[in-house]
Amino acid sequence: MKRTVRYLFYPVTTLLLLFSMATTVWGNDGDVLNRKIQLSKNKGTVYQLLKEVSDKSGYLFIYDSQVVDNDKTVKIQKKEYTLRDAIYAITNNDHLNIKIVGNHILLNQQQEPDIVVTPVIKARAEEKDSIRYLTLGGTLIDGISGEPIAYGAVGILNSSIGTISNQGGDFRLVVPDSLINSKLKLSHIGYQSQEVELSFLTQQHIVFTLSPKVIPLQEVVVRIVNPAEVLRNMWLKRSENYSNTPVHITAFYREGIDHKNKNLSLTEAVLEIYKTGYQSGDKSDQVKLLKMRRIVDIQRADTLLTKMKSGISSALLLDLVKGDTPGFLDPLKNSSYVYRHSDITVLDGRTVNVIAFEQNQGDDEPLYRGDLYIDAENNALVQANFEVHPDHIKKATDILIVRKSPQINITADKVTYVVSYKPINGIYYISHIRGDLHFKVRKKNRLFSSPLHMWFEMVNCETDSSDDSRFARNERLATNNIFSDTSFEYDSDFWGHFNVIMQEDKLKESVLQILKKNK
Structure with missing residues (x-):
């Protein structure tokens, strides 16, 4: 069972209609x-x-x-x-x-005559430290199904500023007005990336439609792809693809607890992270808290007291290319997994190999299965989607739960993770991390169980490679603690010029209900 603990990452109580076609220029x-x-x-x-x-x-x-x-x-x-x-x-x-x-x-x-339309995104600009900030909102949807695209990357081209879309496809991006003539870039694995001039998006909430990418057969040389070789090359190319020098990352973090599909607790924060190079491991990373707020449903919380421990630490651990890398990334040193080349897709116009992995049938420990997306040209790991194997998920309960009431039975039901990286000037940095932990909760002497969902999520909003200074000891946040224990008053304008992950409609509705009740 010790080997399992080493491989599990969760110390947790734990529009624009865009279509693929040739563009024709027709004059005025x-x-x-x-x-x-x-x-x-x-x-x-x-x-x-x-x-x-x-x-x-x-x-x-x-x-x-x-x-x-x-x-x-x-x-x-x-x-x-x-x-x-x-x-x-x-x-x-x-x-x-x-x-x-x-x-x-x-x-x-149509604008009224004699009104000059200033190319400003949204009507409001926020002032802070003499810098004007412009806010752009939008939604990403699939061009075929019309479904929202979750975790799509949204950023300013040739810039370190960015965010992601939430599970409803919505995003909000705050940029300095000095970048008004830049381009907004939208991308997601399996879709054609799009670039749009920011100055065109005046005072609008745009629905951007991304077209699924179809790779013509003549572009693909059909050959046998050895998944172990792909992973080995990914590992050997880390020094070229990932930074080995410290950087400062401004990140938005949030964690939440839902019981019976109702939100009990939501904690959001802006963090500054001293991120060490890929060889240094997670232990050298440091975190400083910039802003934070927490919303708790006190009435519901009285019926089930649940807290998440080490959510920020778990997010740091999920930077897969760093330090003590999980076994499924190194098949040469770990025989617990089987691999296959399952697909070829695209990200930002680049071909990506999809390597599927699953734990051996003879191994009954709660390990992983999932998909690794690796750039076919430079061998960079750009995304990983994985989960604790459903056949053995119940055995992971004691690893995930630190302490539970003797009056309550809790069983792990599903645990999934998403980790993605984005390139800045050819070097990949962590972009987005999300963990979803689902449990079944049953009180003693009760026949039916209820669902409990604990989740955490972090997005890299800006990367500063010019600053490699560590934080003073009194500035550092203890990432292994229960982060949500500090309470802040909810304020709709709280985040100011910081980039955040938009709240999904369901979550927003739940939060508003909590605020109304507590008020």
């Missing part, structure tokens, strides 16, 4: 908007009908989701339209301002 706006297209559909959502316009015109749409309702069902005549008339008919709004920029069609409300 009038020429483009007067071009005729034949629409074959006469009924559908605004999204579906604009998708057909995009498919037939070769132009991609950017619009404010508060101006154009994606989900509204409309009915139009099945006939030939000019591009302009098609947009007016689908949106049922002939007062839209339509502008052609490159291969994009921008839709927004």
Whole structure:
């Protein structure tokens, strides 16, 4: 059982319609908007009908989701339209301002005469230390299914500033106004990445549609891929792909506890992390707390007192390429896993090999199974999705739970992790970490159990490689403690210019209910 403890990471109580096609330049706006297209559909959502316009015109749409309702069902005549008339008919709004920029069609409300529109993202700029900050909000969705894309990377091109989308696909990005002429980059494994000028996204909450990437066969040389060799090359190339010098990372961290699908506790924080190089291990990392707040459902918490311990420490441990790396990354030194090359996908236009791994059938300890995404050219590990093997998950309960009441039975049900890295000037840094731990809770003498969900998540919002100084001892946060024990008043404007992970609708609703009850 000692070997299992070494391999487990959780000391826890523990729009823009974008489609893959050649872009054609047609001259000025009038020429483009007067071009005729034949629409074959006469009924559908605004999204579906604009998708057909995009498919037939070769132009991609950017619009404010508060101006154009994606989900509204409309009915139009099945006939030939000019591009302009098609947009007016689908949106049922002939007062839209339509502008052609490159291969994009921008839709927004017509401005009143004599009003100068300043290229500012959102209306509000926040002042701090004489720097103006601009806020951009948006949602990432799948171009085929229309489903939200969780954990999509959102950042400023050629910059260390970024964030990720939440499980509902929503994101919020705060940038200095000095970067207004930069490009916003959106990416996710298996999708075509997109780049959009920030100055186009004026006062809008944009729904960005990412197109799943299809790799044409002529681009792929079919050959046998040895997964052990891929992993070995990944390991040998760490010195080229990952930083071996310390950096400072500004990170947003949050952890929560849900019982019976209702939120009991939510703790959020902005952390500054002194992150050592890949060879130093997790023990040398240091954390300083910048801001924090906690929301607790006191009434519900009285029925089940649950706290998460070492969530921040677990997040640091999940930087897989550092220090005492988990066994599934090194098949040459560990015989507990079997590997296979399961797929080829793409990230940021680069081919990525997918290596699936699973623990041996003869091994009954609670180890892992999952997928590793490794760049086919430079051998960098860009993402890992894995879980404690479901066949042995119950045996992990005692490792995950530090202490439990004798009146309550708790059994581990599912434990999953997501770890991703992003490149900055050719060097990969930790980008996003999330752990979800699901349990079944049953009180003594009760027949049925209830679900308990504990989770933690951290996103790298900015990386500073110019600062390698350590923190003073009195500034360091003890990462192994129960982080949520410090309480702060909830404030909707609390985070100011810091980048954060947006709260999902369900979580936000739960939090508002808690605040209302406690008030």
